[in-house]
Each structure stands twice: as structure tokens, then as C-alpha cells.
Amino acid sequence: MNQARASGQYEDPESIWLNADHLARGFPEPEDLSHDRWWLVKDEPRVRILLSPPDDAGGRLVSKIYRIPKPLVWRTLFLTSRAQREFQNLEYARQRGLPVVEPINWGETRRWGCAGYSQLTMGFVDGTPLPEFMCQPGLQQSVREDLSIQLGELMVRMHLAGVVWMTAYPRNIMVVSNPGPSLVAFDFPYALCTGKDMQGSRFALLDLSWMMKRCVLKCQFNETLLQSFYLAYTRGAGDAAKQLRSRVEAQTKASLFRDRIFVRVARVLQRSV
Numbered sequence: 196m197n198q199a200r201a202s203g204q205y206e207d208p209e210s211i212w213l214n215a216d217h218l219a220r221g222f223p224e225p226e227d228l229s230h231d232r233w234w235l236v237k238d239e240p241r242v243r244i245l246l247s248p249p250d251d252a253g254g255r256l257v258s259k260i261y262r263i264p265k266p267l268v269w270r271t272l273f274l275t276s277r278a279q280r281e282f283q284n285l286e287y288a289r290q291r292g293l294p295v296v297e298p299i300n301w302g303e304t305r306r307w308g309c310a311g312y313s314q315l316t317m318g319f320v321d322g323t324p325l326p327e328f329m330c331q332p333g334l335q336q337s338v339r340e341d342l343s344i345q346l347g348e349l350m351v352r353m354h355l356a357g358v359v360w361m362t363a364y365p366r367n368i369m370v371v372s373n374p375g376p377s378l379v380a381f382d383f384p385y386a387l388c389t390g391k392d393m394q395g396s397r398f399a400l401l402d403l404s405w406m407m408k409r410c411v412l413k414c415q416f417n418e419t420l421l422q423s424f425y426l427a428y429t430r431g432a433g434d435a436a437k438q439l440r441s442r443v444e445a446q447t448k449a450s451l452f453r454d455r456i457f458v459r460v461a462r463v464l465q466r467s468v
Contacts, residue, residue, distance in 0.1 A: 208278075208314035209304040212260050215243050222246070240264075246319065255319035256299060261384075263311050271310040276303045277384050278313035284358075284383040285317070291356040294349065296320055296381040320379050322369035328376070329365075329414040336419075338376060343420040345378050346410070347427025350402060353380075354394040361385040363402035365414050395439075403428070403439075404446045 218235040223246070237244035241264070247256040261277045263270070275283075278301045285298035297318035304312040325346075329339060346368070353360060360383065367382040393399045407424070410416040416424070425436040 207304055208260050208302050208312040211245070211258065211314060212243055212262055212312055215245060215260075218245065257296075257317045257319050258314055259317070260312060260314045263309075265311070268306075268309045268311050273308050274310075276301075276305075276310035276313035278303060278315040281315050281382075281384040281386075284386040284388055287388040288353070288356070288358055288380075288383070288386075291358075293352055293356060293358070294377070294379050295383065296379060317381070320369045320371060320381070322371040322379060325365040325368040325370055325378070326409075326413040328370040329416075339415075339420060340423050342370065342376055342378070343410075343416065343423040344427040345376075346406070347424040349378055349380065350406065351394060351428045351430070354396075354399045354402070355392055357389040357391050357393055359387040359389070359393055359396075359398045360402045361387065363406040364409050365406065366409075400443055400446055403443045407443060 215233075215235045215238075218233050220235045220238060222236045223234050231248045233248060234246040235243060236246050241262050243260045243262070245258040245260070247258070249255055259278070259281075282298045282301040285295055288295045289297065299316040299318060301316070302314045303310045325342070328334075329342065349368075350360075350363070360380075362382050362385060364382075367380060369379045369381065371377050371379055387398070407416070407421065410420070410424070414420075421440070422436070425440045426433065429435040429439055
């Protein structure tokens with residue numbers, strides 16, 4: 196599984212998926228990170244995530260492999276594979292200065308025009324998932340408020356850059372602690388990159404609704420942190436923050452589901468909204 200930082204596709208993603216059966220499972224403990232071995236850190240029926248050994252500079256790579264069940268492979272006929280879409284989305288975001296993981300390359304296994312397996316390779320981010328970081332016992336309120344502001348700034352930067360994230364969950368954000376707590380986003384397979392300002396659009400409301408609901412449930416967001424988030428998103432405009440929050444909280448499950456399906460289909464078919 197040689198995955199150097201180079202152009203060109205890597206070895207067959209299907210082979211990598213099958214070979215991963217023999218890897219150590221779970222995320223390695225700190226004392227294991229220096230070992231020259233691969234780890235299977237996530238193993239699900241349709242997704243496997245692998246962590247590479249460190250290179251000479253101590254850097255690591257993360258390989259995410261998507262598997263389409265055989266009865267559903269026909270749905271990918273002549274369409275862009277999930278890994279390629281995610282690679283393109285991450286490239287778009289990084290070109291616009293957004294703090295997202297570094298996309299290295301992608302590959303796919305196709306038969307008769309259908310992509311049964313596809314693979315995205317990214318740089319490894321050494322950090323802590325936002326929910327885990329925010330729920331640390333004794334975490335200073337000032338740090339929590341700073342991160343809620345950073346989160347609002349991250350979301351508005353995405354929307355101004357034309358990115359509708361579509362998987363806007365706190366679990367998809369890492370907190371990097373060196374030199375100080377900062378946020379890095381990942382998991383962009385369904386993002387829609389429009390090339391136009393999406394702030395305030397109904398599709399931006401999808402991102403905000405999902406993010407805020409889960410921040411309350413998973414990150415212990417209280418009223419103070421919610422206000423900090425919305426003020427940061429609206430760049431300190433108090434009235435705009437109140438109006439935006441009302442719009443977000445007025446979203447119904449039916450409207451969220453409808454718009455989510457619309458945006459995902461549009462992205463898969465490479466169409467703008």
C-alpha cells in the first residue's frame with residue numbers, strides 16, 4: 196500500500212479494501228503512532244478508512260475507500276465516483292483558503308462504466324473531534340466561546356465561497372491545538388461548490404440547521420455559545436444574527452429532507468443550484 200504524495204492514481208481501491216482485512220483495527224494509541232504499520236481506523240459496510248505509517252518527516256496519510264454494494268453499482272454508471280467528487284470539493288475549498296484537510300489524490304475501480312470502489316487519499320490532521328474537545332471537563336469558557344466564534348466564521352466563509360457543505364456536523368471538524376485551538380473541516384463527499392455567494396440561501400440554512408442542532412446535543416452549546424456563533428456568522432450584526440437564527444430554527448424536518456435530497460442529486464449530476 197505505497198501511497199506517496201504524487202500525481203496519478205494509486206493501486207486498485209478494491210484490492211486495498213480487501214487487503215485491509217489483515218490490518219490492525221482501531222485508532223492507534225499515542226505510543227503506537229510511531230510504529231511502521233497501517234491501521235484500519237474505521238470499518239463499515241460501505242466505507243473503510245486507513246491510516247498510513249509515518250514518512251521520513253513524520254507525516255501520515257489517510258485513505259478513505261468507498262464501496263458500492265453490487266446490487267447498487269449500476270447507479271454509478273458514467274457518473275463521477277464519490278471519492279473523485281470529494282477530492283474536487285476539497286480542492287475547490289482549499290483554493291479559496293478554507294481550512295479543510297489536504298486532498299492528495301483519488302482512484303477508482305470501474306467495470307462497464309460503473310465505479311464499485313473509489314478511494315480518496317488525504318493528509319492526516321492530528322487533532323481532536325470538536326464534540327470531544329468541547330465536552331472536556333474543566334474546559335475554560337473563554338476557549339469554548341472562541342471555538343463557537345471560529346465555527347461561525349468557518350461556516351460563513353464556506354457559504355461566501357460558494358460551498359454548501361451538506362455534511363455540516365461537529366463530528367466532521369477537528370480541533371488542532373498547536374499553536375492554539377483552531378478548526379479544520381473534513382468529509383465533503385456531497386458538498387456543492389457553486390462558485391457564487393450562498394450566504395443566506397435556503398441551502399446554507401441546511402448546513403446551519405444541522406450544525407447547530409448537533410452542537411447543542413453533542414458539544415454542550417448553551418445560549419451564550421449559540422449567540423456567539425450567529426454573531427460570528429453575521430459578522431457582528433446583532434439584528435441579522437437574530438433574524439438568521441429565527442430562519443434556521445424555523446426549518447422543518449420536511450423542508451430539510453427535501454432540500455437535502457435536491458442538493459445531493461444536483462451534486463451527483465454535477466449541476467448547480
